[in-house]
Amino acid sequence: MDLDQVLEKRRSIRSFKSSNVSKEKIRKIIEAGVKAPTAGNIQPWRFLVTKDKTKIEKTVDTTYVGANINSKKNQDWIRKAPVIILACIDYSDMVAKYGEHGKKVAVQDVSAAVENMILKIVDLGLVSCWIAGFKETELKKVFQVPTEIEIMAFLPIGYEDKYRRSKPSKKKINEVVFNEVYGKKVEK
Ligand SMILES: Cc1cc2nc3c(=O)[nH]c(=O)nc-3n(C[C@H](O)[C@H](O)[C@H](O)COP(=O)(O)O)c2cc1C
Numbered sequence: 001m002d003l004d005q006v007l008e009k010r011r012s013i014r015s016f017k018s019s020n021v022s023k024e025k026i027r028k029i030i031e032a033g034v035k036a037p038t039a040g041n042i043q044p045w046r047f048l049v050t051k052d053k054t055k056i057e058k059t060v061d062t063t064y065v066g067a068n069i070n071s072k073k074n075q076d077w078i079r080k081a082p083v084i085i086l087a088c089i090d091y092s093d094m095v096a097k098y099g100e101h102g103k104k105v106a107v108q109d110v111s112a113a114v115e116n117m118i119l120k121i122v123d124l125g126l127v128s129c130w131i132a133g134f135k136e137t138e139l140k141k142v143f144q145v146p147t148e149i150e151i152m153a154f155l156p157i158g159y160e161d162k163y164r165r166s167k168p169s170k171k172k173i174n175e176v177v178f179n180e181v182y183g184k185k186v187e188k
Contacts, residue, residue, distance in 0.1 A: 006122045011165055013127035014077045016158030020051075021083045025124050029085070029157070032120030036112035039105035042093045045113045048086040048143055055142055056084055059154070062138040063131065075133060081156030086143065087114050089150040110152050117155060127160040 001009075030047055038044070050056060056079065063075040078084075089110050094102030114130065121128045132153045139151055179186045 001123045003119075006119050010118060010122045011127075011168075012129040013160050013163055013165075014129055015161040015163040016080045016082065016127070016156070017161045018080065018082065019159045021126060021157055021159075025126065026083060026085070026157075028124060029117050029120050033087075033113040033117040036109065036116045038109040038112070039094070039102075040097055042097060042102075042106075042109070044090050044094050044106040045110045046088040046090050046149065048088060048145070049083065050086075050143070051083050056081060058142045059084055059134070059139060062134045062136075062142070064133050064135070066133070069135065075131065078131065078156045080158070080161075082158045084154055084156050085117070086139075086145075086154045087117075087152050088145060089152050090148075091150070092148070107152065114153055114155065121155070121157055125159070126157055128155045128157045130155065 026049060030049075033045065033047065034043065036045075050059070060074050060076060060078045063078065064071040065073040065075055087110055089106050091103055091106050094106040094109075096102075098105065118128055118130065130153055134151075134154070136151050139145075139154075140147070140149075145151060174185050174187070177186050178184050
């Protein structure tokens with residue numbers, strides 16, 4: 001698919017068919033992720049793939065709706081995802097090379113990788129949604145993730161089921177772009 005088409009088509013989709021996602025497609029998604037730019041070529045990303053129904057259920061049990069981490073409501077729509085990829089950060093090499101600054105850039109690296117994956121997911125005819133609303137300590141237990149590793153986000157991935165795609169309103173370019181000086185707006 002042409003890049004502009006992928007960008008236009010990409011939306012956070014929260015409804016999946018039960019159809020499986022092939023190993024080959026999962027591999028292509030990961031391969032897109034690891035092509036992202038990374039400070040000092042350190043590649044702090046670590047990905048964990050699960051298709052295990054029980055683990056997916058347990059993953060959803062760690063999620064919450066909205067901004068309230070104490071909410072008893074989970075993001076239940078994720079239960080139907082046939083596969084989930086966790087995007088984790090191993091800070092060790094980054095911090096060894098860049099000190100505290102390494103933490104900041106590692107998050108940027110893994111975010112770049114996740115976005116690459118999201119775009120590849122669209123290219124492969126699949127859908128997904130970036131998920132950050134989960135209790136990390138609980139989720140780590142599900143996958144035996146060591147304390148020093150961060151689970152930054154995860155992606156439930158699948159084939160889109162009937163889903164009413166609304167168009168989330170986006171800020172206009174001239175609201176978010178400045179010319180030469182911060183706050184100086186560009187022409188409309
Ligand atoms: C860092 C980040 C965290 C997000 N966390 C969640 C989440 O926990 N649950 C969810 O349903 N969507 C989540 N989203 C998706 C956003 O809600 C979505 O991108 C936004 O509403 C714009 O819609 P669009 O992606 O269709 O353009 C997250 C997106 C980002 C970038």
